[in-house]
Every structure is written in C-alpha cells, then in structure tokens.
Amino acid sequence: xxxxxxxxxxxxxxxxxxxxxxxxxxxxxxxxxxxxxxxxxxxxxxxxxxxxxxxxxxxxxxxxxxxxxxxxxxxxxxxxxxxxxxxxxxxxxxxxxxxxxxxxxxxxxxxxxxxxxxxxxxxxxxxxxxxxxxxxxxxxxxxxxxxxxxxxxxxxxxxxxxxxxxxxxxxxxxxxxxxxxxxxxxxxxxxxxxxxxxxxxxxxxxxxxxxxxxxxxxxxxxxxxxxxxxxxxxxxxxxxxxxxxxxxxxxxxxxxxxxxxxxxxxxxxxxxxxxxxxxxxxxxxxxxxxxxxxxxxxxxxxxxxxxxxxxxxxxxxxxxxxxxxxxxxxxxxxxxxxxxxxxxxxxxxxxxxxxxxxxxxxxxxxxxxxxxxxxxxxxxxxxxxxxxxxxxxxxxxxxxxxxxxxxxxxxxxxxxxxxxxxxxxxxxxxxxxxxxxxxxxxxxxxxxxxxxxxxxxxxxxxxxxxxxxxxxxxxxx
Amino acid sequence: xxxxxxxxxxxxxxxxxxxxxxxxxxxxxxxxxxxxxxxxxxxxxxxxxxxxxxxxxxxxxxxxxxxxxxxxxxxxxxxxxxxxxxxxxxxxxxxxxxxxxxxxxxxxxxxxxxxxxxxxxxxxxxxxxxxxxxxxxxxxxxxxxxxxxxxxxxxxxxxxxxxxxxxxxxxxxxxxxxxxxxxxxxxxxxxxxxxxxxxxxxxxxxxxxxxxxxxxxxxxxxxxxxxxxxxxxxxxxxxxxxxxxxxxxxxxxxxxxxxxxxxxxxxxxxxxxxxxxxxxxxxxxxxxxxxxxxxxxxxxxxxxxxxxxxxxxxxxxxxxxxxxxxxxxxxxxxxxxxxxxxxxxxxxxxxxxxxxxxxxxxxxxxxxxxxxxxxxxxxxxxxxxxxxxxxxxxxxxxxxxxxxxxxxxxxxxxxxxxxxxxxxxxxxxxxxxxxxxxxxxxxxxxxxxxxxxxxxxxxxxxxxxxxxxxxxxxxxx
Numbered sequence: 001x002x003x004x005x006x007x008x009x010x011x012x013x014x015x016x017x018x019x020x021x022x023x024x025x026x027x028x029x030x031x032x033x034x035x036x037x038x039x040x041x042x043x044x045x046x047x048x049x050x051x052x053x054x055x056x057x058x059x060x061x062x063x064x065x066x067x068x069x070x071x072x073x074x075x076x077x078x079x080x081x082x083x084x085x086x087x088x089x090x091x092x093x094x095x096x097x098x099x100x101x102x103x104x105x106x107x108x109x110x111x112x113x114x115x116x117x118x119x120x121x122x123x124x125x126x127x128x129x130x131x132x133x134x135x136x137x138x139x140x141x142x143x144x145x146x147x148x149x150x151x152x153x154x155x156x157x158x159x160x161x162x163x164x165x166x167x168x169x170x171x172x173x174x175x176x177x178x179x180x181x182x183x184x185x186x187x188x189x190x191x192x193x194x195x196x197x198x199x200x201x202x203x204x205x206x207x208x209x210x211x212x213x214x215x216x217x218x219x220x221x222x223x224x225x226x227x228x229x230x231x232x233x234x235x236x237x238x239x240x241x242x243x244x245x246x247x248x249x250x251x252x253x254x255x256x257x258x259x260x261x262x263x264x265x266x267x268x269x270x271x272x273x274x275x276x277x278x279x280x281x282x283x284x285x286x287x288x289x290x291x292x293x294x295x296x297x298x299x300x301x302x303x304x305x306x307x308x309x310x311x312x313x314x315x316x317x318x319x320x321x322x323x324x325x326x327x328x329x330x331x332x333x334x335x336x337x338x339x340x341x342x343x344x345x346x347x348x349x350x351x352x353x354x355x356x357x358x359x360x361x362x363x364x365x366x367x368x369x370x371x372x373x374x375x376x377x378x379x380x381x382x383x384x385x386x387x388x389x390x391x392x393x394x395x396x397x398x399x400x401x402x403x404x405x406x407x408x409x410x411x412x413x414x415x416x417x418x419x420x421x422x423x424x425x426x427x428x429x430x431x432x433x434x435x436x437x438x439x440x441x442x443x444x445x446x447x448x449x450x451x452x453x454x455x456x457x458x459x460x461x462x463x464x465x466x467x468x469x470x471x472x473x474x475x476x477x
Numbered sequence: 478x479x480x481x482x483x484x485x486x487x488x489x490x491x492x493x494x495x496x497x498x499x500x501x502x503x504x505x506x507x508x509x510x511x512x513x514x515x516x517x518x519x520x521x522x523x524x525x526x527x528x529x530x531x532x533x534x535x536x537x538x539x540x541x542x543x544x545x546x547x548x549x550x551x552x553x554x555x556x557x558x559x560x561x562x563x564x565x566x567x568x569x570x571x572x573x574x575x576x577x578x579x580x581x582x583x584x585x586x587x588x589x590x591x592x593x594x595x596x597x598x599x600x601x602x603x604x605x606x607x608x609x610x611x612x613x614x615x616x617x618x619x620x621x622x623x624x625x626x627x628x629x630x631x632x633x634x635x636x637x638x639x640x641x642x643x644x645x646x647x648x649x650x651x652x653x654x655x656x657x658x659x660x661x662x663x664x665x666x667x668x669x670x671x672x673x674x675x676x677x678x679x680x681x682x683x684x685x686x687x688x689x690x691x692x693x694x695x696x697x698x699x700x701x702x703x704x705x706x707x708x709x710x711x712x713x714x715x716x717x718x719x720x721x722x723x724x725x726x727x728x729x730x731x732x733x734x735x736x737x738x739x740x741x742x743x744x745x746x747x748x749x750x751x752x753x754x755x756x757x758x759x760x761x762x763x764x765x766x767x768x769x770x771x772x773x774x775x776x777x778x779x780x781x782x783x784x785x786x787x788x789x790x791x792x793x794x795x796x797x798x799x800x801x802x803x804x805x806x807x808x809x810x811x812x813x814x815x816x817x818x819x820x821x822x823x824x825x826x827x828x829x830x831x832x833x834x835x836x837x838x839x840x841x842x843x844x845x846x847x848x849x850x851x852x853x854x855x856x857x858x859x860x861x862x863x864x865x866x867x868x869x870x871x872x873x874x875x876x877x878x879x880x881x882x883x884x885x886x887x888x889x890x891x892x893x894x895x896x897x898x899x900x901x902x903x904x905x906x907x908x909x910x911x912x913x914x915x916x917x918x919x920x921x922x923x924x925x926x927x928x929x930x931x932x933x934x935x936x937x938x939x940x941x942x943x944x945x946x947x948x949x950x951x952x953x954x
Contacts, residue, residue: 069511
C-alpha cells in the first residue's frame with residue numbers, strides 16, 4: 001500500500017515529514033539530529049549539484065577540498081564569527097586513542113580554515129580574484145531536527161572568494177545571489193525574492209548578507225541560499241594581504257555563499273500537495289514513468305513490445321523509468337508515482353496499442369484535468385513539450401500562490417494580520433527595535449529587504465518614522 | 478620560476494611530495510594529518526569520480542548519503558571490525574556546548590551505520606539486491622602523513638550491497654573488483670593485478686578481501702582499490718534478515734568496496750618523471766594547453782587570431798587551456814605545463830601561422846622525440862588521435878615497467894633479491910608463518926594472490942611445502 005500522507009491542511013509539519021519519508025527522500029538516522037539521504041533524495045540532490053556546479057564553473061569558480069577539522073584557535077580569530085557559531089559546535093577531543101592537545105572543531109562552515117590557506121596562496125594582485133567552491137558536509141549542533149531543513153549534519157556547497165577591491169567583491173556577492181535566483185527559478189521552479197538581510201539576521205562575520213527567500217506551501221518563508229559580503233573581516237583576522245598594482249600591501253576583500261540540502265526541503269514544500277511530491281522536470285530523478293497495463297500474458301507481450309520501443313526512444317535523452325512490477329496493480333503504481341512526484345506518467349494498455357497512442361498524465365494539474373493522448377509517432381516531441389509545460393506551470397503556480405499571499409500592510413494592525421496569512425511587504429525604518437518588537441509580537445522576522453524597491457519613502461509600519469525601504473516580514477522555517 | 482623537483486632517483490619520497498605541491502595538486506593543511514586538495518588536484522579527482530560513478534550507475538548502484546557520526550556502540554557490534562579500527566578513531570565528545578552521553582565516532586568507514594539502516598529497509602527477497610554507493614569523507618587517525626597516500630581525512634566512495642545468496646554477493650565482489658581494474662587500466666592508464674588478500678591483510682570484518690595492486694615508479698606496490706566479501710558478518714551483527722522466496726527468514730550476504738583519493742597518488746607515482754607529472758588524457762583536467770608565441774604586438778595580433786580559432790574548435794569537446802600570460806616567457810610555460818603533466822601542448826608562433834600549421838608536443842615521450850606538426854585544417858582529428866596515442870602509450874610504458882621489474886623467484890634467496898628490485902611472484906603455501914617470516918626479513922608483504930593463476934602446484938618460496946598458488950610479494954606504500 002502507498003503510505004498515508006497527512007493532509008497539509010490538517011498538519012503541515014506532519015505532511016512534510018510524511019512525504020519526505022514516504023517518497024523515500026530521507027530517513028531519520030539512529031544518530032541524534034542526523035538524517036540519511038536515501039537514493040531518490042540523493043538523486044535529486046545530484047541534479048541540484050550539477051545545475052549549480054555548471055553555473056559556478058561557467059563564472060570561473062574552481063572546486064577544491066579543505067579539511068573537515070578546524071583547530072579551535074582558528075574559529076576564535078574572527079570575533080563575531082566565533083560568537084555566532086560557538087553554541088552549535090561539535091568538538092573532537094580524542095584521536096588515535098589519545099586526548100588531543102588542541103580540540104578540533106567539526107566544520108560548521110569553512111571561512112576560517114579556507115582563509116588560513118588563502119593567506120598562503122595570495123601574494124600579488126595577479127593571484128586575484130581567487131574563486132573557490134567546496135562541496136562538502138558541515139555540522140551544526142541542533143536539538144530539534146527536521147529532515148533537510150534542520151539537521152546536525154547537512155550537505156552543501158560553500159563558495160569563498162578573494163578580490164582586490166570592495167567593488168569587485170560586492171559585484172561577486174550580487175553575481176552569486178543572482179546565480180542562486182536563476183537556479184531556483186529556472187531549475188527548481190521556485191520563485192524567490194533576492195534581498196539584503198537585516199543586521200540581526202546576517203551571517204556571523206559578514207559585513208552584509210544577502211539571501212533568496214521563497215514562500216512555502218504553508219505561507220511561511222524559507223531562506224534558500226545566501227551570499228555574503230565579508231569586507232576585510234576575515235582578511236584581517238587571517239592576515240591575507242597582497243601587493244597591489246601600485247606596489248602597496250593591501251588586505252583582500254571577500255565573499256562567501258552557500259546553498260544546502262535545505263533546497264530539497266524547499267522543493268518539497270513549494271510544490272507538494274495532498275497526493276505527495278511534485279518535482280520540477282529539470283531536477284526530477286525520474287522525469288517520465290511508464291506504466292504498462294495488461295490482464296493476461298497475451299496482452300502483456302503485446303503491450304511490452306511497444307513499451308520497450310518507447311523506453312529506448314525516450315531513454316536516450318530523458319530520465320525514464322519502466323514500472324513493470326508484476327506484484328502490484330496499475331492503480332497502485334499511479335498513486336505511488338504521483339506520491340513520488342514524477343512529472344509525467346505514460347500509461348499504455350492493449351487498447352492504446354491498437355490505437356497506436358499512449359495516455360499521458362501530468363502531475364502538475366489536478367486529477368481529471370491532467371490526461372491527454374499522444375500518437376506513438378510523435379511521442380518524444382510531445383513528451384518534451386509537456387515536460388517544458390510542467391516546468392513552467394509549477395513555477396507559475398508557485399508565483400501566483402506567493403502573489404496571492406503577499407500583502408502590503410500600511411499599519412501595524414494590517415501587518416499583524418498580514419503575517420498571519422502570508423508575506424508582508426512593508427516599510428521599515430531600519431531600526432533594530434522595530435524589528436524586535438514585530439518579532440516578539442507576531443513571530444514574524446525580516447526575511448529580507450528586497451533588492452528591488454520602488455524608491456519612494458513611506459512611514460515605518462512599526463514606528464511610523466520615515467522609511468526608505470520596504471522589507472519582507474514573515475514567519476520562517 | 479617553475480619550482481624545483483627533487484629527482485626521483487635521488488629521493489623518491491621527496492620527489493613525490495615536491496611534485497604534488499609544485500603541480501598544486503594538494504597542500505599540507507594547518508591541521509595535523511590533513512591535506513587541502515587544491516583546484517588542479519580536485520579537478521583530477523572529479524574526473525576520477527565521474528568515470529567511476531558512471532560505471533557504478535551502469536551496474537545498477539544508487540548513490541545515497543549516511544551520517545558522518547557513528548555511535549560508539551555501533552562500532553563495537555562486529556568484533557573484528559572494532560578491533561581493526563579502534564586505534565585510528567577520531568571521537569566527538571562534546572556537541573552544542575555539552576558533553577555527549579555517548580561519544581560519536583567520525584566514520585572511518587560506514588559498514589556499521591549503513592547496515593543499521595539496511596536492517597530497517599530490507600524485509601523481503603524483493604528488496605534485494607540492495608546496491609548502494611556513497612561518496613564522502615572518512616577519518617582514520619594517522620601519525621605520519623603523506624599527501625593523498627596517508628592522511629587523517631580522505632575522500633572516497635564506499636559501496637555497500639546486500640544479496641539473497643552467497644553466490645550473488647561473491648559475484649558482486651568480483652564485479653566491482655573488475656570495474657576497478659577496468660577504471661585503472663582504461664582511464665588512469667595504470668596496469669593492475671587483481672587478487673585476493675591474505676588473511677593478515679584483509680579488511681577488518683570481511684570474510685575475503687580483494688584488491689587491485691599497481692607498481693609505482695620506485696617499484697613498490699600500492700593498493701589502488703579494494704572489494705570485500707563480508708559474508709554474513711555484519712548481517713548477523715546488525716540483524717539484517719529477509720523473508721526468502723521459500724518464506725524462510727535468512728541473513729543477507731554482503732559486500733563493500735572502495736576507491737579513495739589515494740588513486741591520485743597512484744597516478745602521480747606510476748606516470749610521473751624527472752620533469753614532473755604526466756597525466757593520462759582521459760583524466761587530465763587540462764588535456765591540451767595552447768601556448769602562443771610572439772615578440773611584438775603585430776605578431777601577437779597575428780598569432781592570437783589563429784589561436785582563438787583553435788581554442789573554439791578544440792574547446793568544444795576537449796579540455797583546453799590557453800596560456801596567454803604576458804608576464805612569463807614561452808620557455809617558462811613549456812616547463813610549467815610539463816611539470817603539471819598536461820598530455821599535449823600546442824605551440825604556435827608567427828612562422829607557424831605562415832605555414833598554416835601548429836607544433837604539437839607530447840608529454841609521454843622523451844624530449845627530442847615528442848614533437849610533430851599538424852596542418853591547421855586537420856588539427857582537431859590530429860589532436861584527438863594523439864591524445865588516444867598518449868593514453869595507450871602511458872599504459873604500455875607502465876605495463877612494460879612492471880613486467881621488467883617483476884620476478885619469479887624459486888628460492889628464498891631469489892625472493893630476497895627480487896623484492897629489493899621489484900615485485901616477486903612466488904609460490905606461497907598459505908601459512909601465516911611464512912608470510913610473517915618474509916615480512917620480517919625482507920619488509921615485503923603479500924600484496925595479493927592474483928586471481929589469474931596457472932594452476933600448477935610448486936614449492937613454497939619460504940618453507941618449500943607444496944603450494945597451489947603464487948602470491949605477489951613486494952614493498953608497499
């Protein structure tokens with residue numbers, strides 16, 4: 001039996017956990033706070049990795065690998081950084097049967113160890129920009145675990161760059177934020193709002209943090225990627241200096257940026273529905289599932305002959321799966337693959353063979369509106385078109401949902417109501433007091449100050465003082 | 478200046494370390510026992526990964542990800558396993574600012590944590606075979622570090638499979654060993670000897686271990702990949718049972734197998750020479766480097782116009798790099814890229830432009846025998862042919878070197894001499910005493926008992942008792 005999924009309207013958190021486990025994306029590990037990423041979830045992550053990695057390499061970044069362990073003393077070199085991460089650290093105190101002289105931190109992020117190396121590698125302006133990315137695991141101690149969203153260990157990529165000027169580093173910060181936006185929108189079909197973080201929400205050690213924020217199915221926000229302008233904070237802590245073109249010794253300007261397996265959680269929560277997952281075709285491990293239908297051996301032979309032709313034709317440039325399990329019914333298979341979010345299903349029975357067509361069923365549309373037939377002669381182009389249509393339909397649905405649930409409150413009362421229903425885009429004067437008041441009274445935080453602003457001033461939604469920017473306020477994961 | 482490389486004939490260990498650092502494959506990290514894999518080394522690793530991963534997926538394996546941390550109690554469930562790994566463990570005792578109730582081991586290998594999950598996932602024969610692979614970092618405490626060959630943390634893949642019968646698991650063990658052999662020979666251009674490990678050299682917890690062994694440039698052996706038949710050892714320790722077709726509850730039969738970043742060390746040591754690295758084209762991060770030559774701006778414009786055409790033509794399906802650095806001479810570039818092992822160099826100056834040809838320089842042949850010219854009209858096919866020729870020439874050179882340095886001693890005296898000069902293929906009776914004697918007196922260990930045997934018995938090279946198999950004895954990394 002296909003496992004039961006709690007309806008999202010009944011309990012969104014349980015719906016999420018049910019779906020992640022039923023679709024076999026991930027499982028709780030027998031290690032506190034940790035998860036196992038199962039093959040179906042990992043295949044999705046591999047597709048995320050590939051789409052991002054291509055973009056990083058196309059913009060001149062190179063992958064490298066730095067140690068998992070960071071000497072405790074390194075963590076302490078940048079004051080804000082250590083303060084921000086101290087409560088979350090896992091510490092190795094024993095190695096090879098002996099107590100270590102200096103404890104080793106299991107990396108929560110790699111600014112410190114990477115910058116220790118940058119200090120050795122960077123001598124002259126000719127060594128800049130240095131554009132490095134690392135795919136790895138990181139550990140941040142968590143008491144409350146949610147698969148993909150909050151686990152003690154997670155997988156991510158972390159970019160670390162060094163530049164000769166603040167302008168160049170700032171341009172890089174924006175460039176990577178835009179790569180994340182492009183990835184989210186065009187690969188994950190997730191509309192996002194790129195913006196600046198408030199002081200209280202920025203990365204420990206950054207001058208400015210930027211993020212892409214997305215609306216989940218329960219109208220809460222999820223930060224789906226971050227890009228930080230580090231200024232010269234780490235350069236000074238790790239003494240990364242270079243000889244400029246004018247023969248001056250200067251500190252480098254830096255950035256760091258990351259996307260993690262959280263992105264999988266975002267994909268689940270943006271697109272999922274009562275039936276289960278809905279995966280965007282460009283990232284789906286299985287883009288097309290083929291379900292043959294028969295009642296007896298004769299029908300089976302007839303149908304399978306056609307299905308094998310379809311598999312070899314489609315399989316050449318699409319990720320296809322043939323579900324020929326004899327022990328379960330077609331109906332079971334339909335539900336099973338719907339739950340697993342496969343974008344397109346092809347059904348083929350003896351009558352279809354006679355008519356030389358196949359039935360195509362889209363996962364992005366409601367049942368009863370999602371079926372069509374295609375001639376076997378034109379199946380491949382039809383399937384390609386449908387996958388493109390599904391990709392953009394998932395994006396459009398998510399965008400409409402966000403727009404319908406984004407409000408522009410002018411007063412504090414309107415803000416209170418807005419954040420209980422979705423995103424609030426409201427004037428904010430920039431004061432930490434207003435931010436704290438709103439957080440305390442509504443549980444909503446400033447997700448970001450969108451890069452796109454209309455430029456007109458207005459009264460702060462909290463204190464009514466003149467404000468020059470609007471911020472997105474929302475409940476967040 | 479291109480960094481000085483100690484000649485291998487003077488000090489092989491220093492030659493190796495010099496080359497790995499000068500070619501910027503890796504660097505020592507400021508964390509004891511750890512290394513940084515630099516972009517050039519990591520690009521090589523990515524090509525290794527891709528070539529292996531394709532082979533794993535083509536044989537039905539799926540990637541997944543399991544936790545970095547293993548509860549101490551899990552490690553202790555398989556008696557031989559814990560005994561083998563205990564001295565090498567890194568232990569996390571504190572997390573989130575508190576002492577942990579149960580210490581966590583940083584995985585040295587993942588049999589225990591993966592099998593704890595397998596026990597949950599496997600119920601019936603329909604769940605078998607379960608074919609899982611994981612790409613990850615592992616930690617084994619090391620006092621003496623050698624970049625890529627022996628570091629506290631390293632990267633690898635570890636395959637873990639479960640089967641319904643011993644025969645199937647055994648077939649899998651051999652299948653993966655053969656995939657490693659195929660990869661080593663056809664991608665890394667490294668001839669290897671697939672064979673069984675002796676009892677003293679097998680994996681802690683395995684019934685039988687198999688490995689591919691290669692001869693390095695100093696005539697020592699390096700184990701370049703291992704495949705283990707685990708029998709039911711872990712199945713019993715973790716209670717992994719399935720309901721068979723006959724409705725019987727049975728323990729699964731298992732395998733595990735791995736290749737690590739050590740493979741990079743093997744590539745360096747098998748192919749490298751006095752000038753530096755020599756990389757096999759199929760894995761080289763840069764397959765072709767183009768060095769334009771000019772004396773003045775006019776020549777530069779003339780040459781660069783042609784070079785740009787070459788780059789866009791070759792760049793479409795080859796990994797090409799244009800070295801147009803103005804600050805260093807062509808001679809410097811030649812040495813630099815030779816040291817970095819780029820398989821093929823294209824030189825192009827004003828005279829070449831006039832003759833409408835380019836100079837091609839192979840890295841696999843000695844200087845003075847390695848140059849040819851090719852018409853610009855047929856450059857792409859010529860380059861492709863040369864890269865194929867270089868790939869097979871590197872393999873042939875390594876094979877000849879191994880054959881010339883492999884001896885078949887009949888007596889103990891001959892064995893003693895043989896292992897001081899290279900590999901010894903000699904009859905071994907199978908006794909641990911003979912193995913230990915030889916190791917003590919010659920420092921040579923049994924690298925493997927080759928799968929390929931001529932089937933005739935003969936006297937053990939140590940005790941003269943009748944032996945049915947020959948073993949490879951050698952000094953090893």
